Amino acid sequence: MSSPATEPSATKPRSGTQGPASVLTPQREDFPRWYQEVLAKAEMAENGPVRGTIVIRPYGYSIWERMQENVDRRIKQAGASNAYFPLFIPQSYLQREAEHVEGFSPELAVVTHAGGDRLEEPIVVRPTSETVVGEYMAKWVQSYRDLPLLLNQWANVVRWELRPRLFLRTSEFLWQEGHTAHGTKEEAAAYARQIHLDVYRSFLTDIAAIPVLVGHKTPRERFAGAINTLTCEAMMADGKALQIATSHELGQNFARAFGIDFLGQDGQRHLAWTTSWGSSTRMVGGLVMAHGDDRGLRIPPRLAPIQVVVVAVRNDQAVSDAVEKLVSALSQSGVRAISDIREGSFGRRVTEWELKGIPLRLEIGPRDLGEGRATIVRRDLPADVAKSQISLQEIPQAVKGILEEIQAALYDQALARQLSLSTQVDSVGEAIQAAEKGFAYIPKNLVDEAAEEEMAASAVTVRCVQRPDGSLADSEDEEGLVCVVARSY
RNA sequence: CGGGGAGUGGCGCAGCGGUAGCGCUCCUGCUUUGGGAGCAGGCGGUCGGGGGUUCGAAUCCCCCCUCCCCGACCA
Incomplete structure (x- = not known):
């Protein structure tokens, strides 16, 4: 925070009918503050009662659900199946892989008491599941016919964070973690690469509209216990990088530690080669910081839980009817649209939708209605050029194309910034x-x-x-x- | 864990020995509604916790707790 003398007018609405009211601290002024404010005002998330924890509010969670849905479908297309492993892991499991324990021990939450007694062996709250999954893979993999074994789970994990930040680093977060076992090093490497490109990179670029760099991590930055780590890195609006997803080749490290071996066609026992790969609620934070502007969030249309909001400019029956009619027409053509016929000033309602980053807004008032048109406002463009008029009949068929333009524009803007x-x-x-x-x-x-x-x-x-x-x-x-x-x- | 700040209604703050106030939010009513509306009325705080000093403590002293920012680790 800055000095107490220069105090925030940032939260105070500006009156007047022109120029965008500044509802947020401008990004250039104080980016971390902008980030906190936009999450609060767009009703995305807030801090939980225990330091480092997050409460994801319905709007924030609906964005996560859209991410999950898309990533989950891609994972399944890549042949993996969902399963679920326990939250509680015996501490001894972690200790079986030397680098793995070393990497994770500083951030472990350990249960020492349960049921009113001290536990014989402490239980670790999973920071990631390579170890438990390894234990069961060892059991399930007997023959080369059992390979590849391709698993994924959606779960929460706990990594005690010293410096938490909503969505980016929280002590508990939600993610997807894939775990696979293969017969050869080459096959494992190819699978990790496939997931990395076809699931993560393509989701991030095609759906989240975030340009990402793909590459290898240096040994220093590798996952604890991996022989190779691939990463998707994106540039945020302040020029800093965010690691959004990673895929690891674990070599035979975990196979050795947990005894994941199989009888090959040659009649010999072989150690399996395993991989793991994950993406988390951090993606939500990345989305916010990659696309957000001084007026709030900007959610790319393919991802947006709400693609279009139709706002009644006045609280008037004829207008409301026209709004509802338009929303149902849009819904029928497969657009995720909602209406806003609430009471309350027009400006306030519009500001809320801008904060929440709804890609496209349609406004209908008595004047529009009289002329059989609506005002259409794109969230990807600067306020002064974002508005135009469109006839009511044209809307249902025009909207899909406009949404795709917005999708492309958000990607292009993020890429242009990255390059510059x-x-x-x-x-x-x-x-x-x-x-x-x-x-x-x-x-x-x-x-x-x-x-x-x-x-x-x-x-x-x-x-x-x-x-x-x-x-x-x-x-x-x-x-x-x-x-x-x-x-x- | 090291170095800096700060804890007062939901949020942001003022008050810094005389018994708690402002803005926003929220609620009610009326007027409003084309970029965070106006007026009137109203709800809401044992001032982070504990001890002490004092006739009297949000205010001074001691201890504790928490949060934020900057450094070493991380999806």
Whole structure:
């Protein structure tokens, strides 16, 4: 927060009939504050009673549900099946994989008492489920015929966070975690890659309209216990990076620790190769920070729980009837539309829909009605150019096309920003400098462990390693790769 | 855990020895409704907790708790 002298007029509505009232602290002024305010005012989420916990409100949850639905469908298309494993994990399981425990122990919540007594063996509240799943995979995998074993679960996990932020880092969060076992290293690697590209990248770009960088993590940034980690990184409106989804090759580390082995066609026992991959409610935070502007959220139409709101400008019977008629026509053509015929000032209601980021707003008042038209307002455009008129008859067929234009516009705007805040550099010092504003691209051969250390001292990290053309390398060891370096959430 | 702040109605704040106030929100009524409406009335707080000083504590002192910001870890 700033000094107490300059106090917030930010929450105070401005009167007058022109210019967008500033309902939020402008992003450029104080981005973290903008983020908190927009989540509160758009009724997305708030803090829970225990530090680091989150209460996801119905509107926020409806966005998460849309994400879940789409990601879940893609996961199933990739051949995995949903299952459910327990929240409570024996502490000894975690300890079986050395790097895994080491990585997670600082953030574990451990149950030491239950049923009124001290427990013989402490129980860990799952921070992730590789260990329990490994235990059961070992049981279920006997023969090469049992492979690949492709599992996914939707669950909550707990990682005790020192510096929580709504959606981005909370001590408890919701996610999807996939766990698979394969007969060969190549097959495991290919599957992790498939999930990464066909589920995560394609969901993020095609549905969430968030341009993402895909690449490998450096050993330093890898998942605890993995031999390779793939990441989707996106740039937020303030130029910082957010890791939105990751996919891991676990090699045979967990197979060895949990005895996941199988009898091959050759009659010999072989250790399986496993993968894991996840995406979480962090995506909601990423969506907010990638698309939001000074007037509030902007939800891309393909994802939006509400694509169109039809607002009655006046509380008037003829107008209300026209609004409802239009909403049902839209609904029938497969558009997610709602009406707003509430009492209360027009300005207030409109502001609420803008805060919530509804992609398209139709306004009908007596004047419009008299001329057989409606006012149409796009949320992706600046306020002064967002409005136009459209005849009532045209609306149902026109809307779908406009929604697709908005979808594309949001992606394009996010991509344009990412490109404008990205810099090619050829020294670590320049990379640190450039990361103040956005992403720095630096040849990988200039980034050794000492360089990573140096960058870390300035709160800058290698977000991912990729080919110069942005494509995903076959391996982290490929020649000529570049590191994308940035500050991150 | 180190370094800085702050805890007063739902939210944001003022008050800093004399018994709690403002703005927004909320409720009621009327007038309104084309970008967060106006007027009138009203609900709501044992001032984070505990101890102490004092005739008297939100205000001063001590202890504790919590939250926020900046650093080391993370989807």
